[in-house]
Amino acid sequence: MTELATPSRPQRPEFRNINAFKDLPTYRLPPAGWVSILHRVSGALMFLxxxxxxxxxxxxxxxxxxxxxxxxxxxxxxxxxxxxxxxxVALALIWAYLHHIIAGIRHLWMDVAHAVSKEFGRSSAIVTLTLSVALTAVLGAKLFGLY
Structure with missing residues (x-):
C-alpha cells in the first residue's frame, strides 16, 4: 500500500566533485567549446x-x-x-583575424536565425574550425613563398 501512495520519481543524475589532475586530462571538449575558447584567444591575440x-x-x-x-x-x-x-607572428595574426571573423559570423547567424540546437552547434563549429585553419594554411603558404 505504501508503494502506491508515493509516486516514483525519475532517478536524478549523481553529481560529484571532479579531481582536476585525474578528470580534466580525459575530458573531451566539444567542437563548440573549442570555437568559443579560440574565439576569445584570437580576440586577445589581436588586441595584444x-x-x-x-x-x-x-x-x-x-x-x-x-x-x-x-x-x-x-x-x-x-x-x-x-x-x-x-x-x-604575421601568420598568427592572420589566423586570429580569420578565426575571429568566422566565429563571429557563426554567432551572429545563430542569433539571427535562432539556430540554437546541439546538431547545428556541432556542425557549424566544425565548419568554423576547418575553414579558419584551411584559409590560414593557404595564406601562410603565400606568406612563406610556396606559391
Missing part, C-alpha cells in the same frame, strides 16, 4: 598585437623606403630576430 599591426600598416604605406624596410624585415629580419619569426 595591435601595436605591431599599427606599425606594420604605417611602415607599409608611409613611403617607398619604409616599404623596402618593411619587406626586408620579413626576409632578413631585424637585429637578432630572424625574418621567419616575423612571418610566424
Amino acid at each position: 598585437l595591435l601595436p605591431f599591426i599599427i606599425w606594420l600598416f604605417d611602415t607599409s604605406v608611409s613611403s617607398e623606403y619604409s616599404f623596402a624596410r618593411f619587406s626586408a624585415l620579413f626576409s632578413a629580419g631585424a637585429a637578432f630576430v630572424p625574418g621567419w619569426f616575423f612571418k610566424l
Whole structure:
C-alpha cells in the first residue's frame, strides 16, 4: 500500500566533485567549446598585437623606403630576430583575424536565425574550425613563398 501512495520519481543524475589532475586530462571538449575558447584567444591575440599591426600598416604605406624596410624585415629580419619569426607572428595574426571573423559570423547567424540546437552547434563549429585553419594554411603558404 505504501508503494502506491508515493509516486516514483525519475532517478536524478549523481553529481560529484571532479579531481582536476585525474578528470580534466580525459575530458573531451566539444567542437563548440573549442570555437568559443579560440574565439576569445584570437580576440586577445589581436588586441595584444595591435601595436605591431599599427606599425606594420604605417611602415607599409608611409613611403617607398619604409616599404623596402618593411619587406626586408620579413626576409632578413631585424637585429637578432630572424625574418621567419616575423612571418610566424604575421601568420598568427592572420589566423586570429580569420578565426575571429568566422566565429563571429557563426554567432551572429545563430542569433539571427535562432539556430540554437546541439546538431547545428556541432556542425557549424566544425565548419568554423576547418575553414579558419584551411584559409590560414593557404595564406601562410603565400606568406612563406610556396606559391
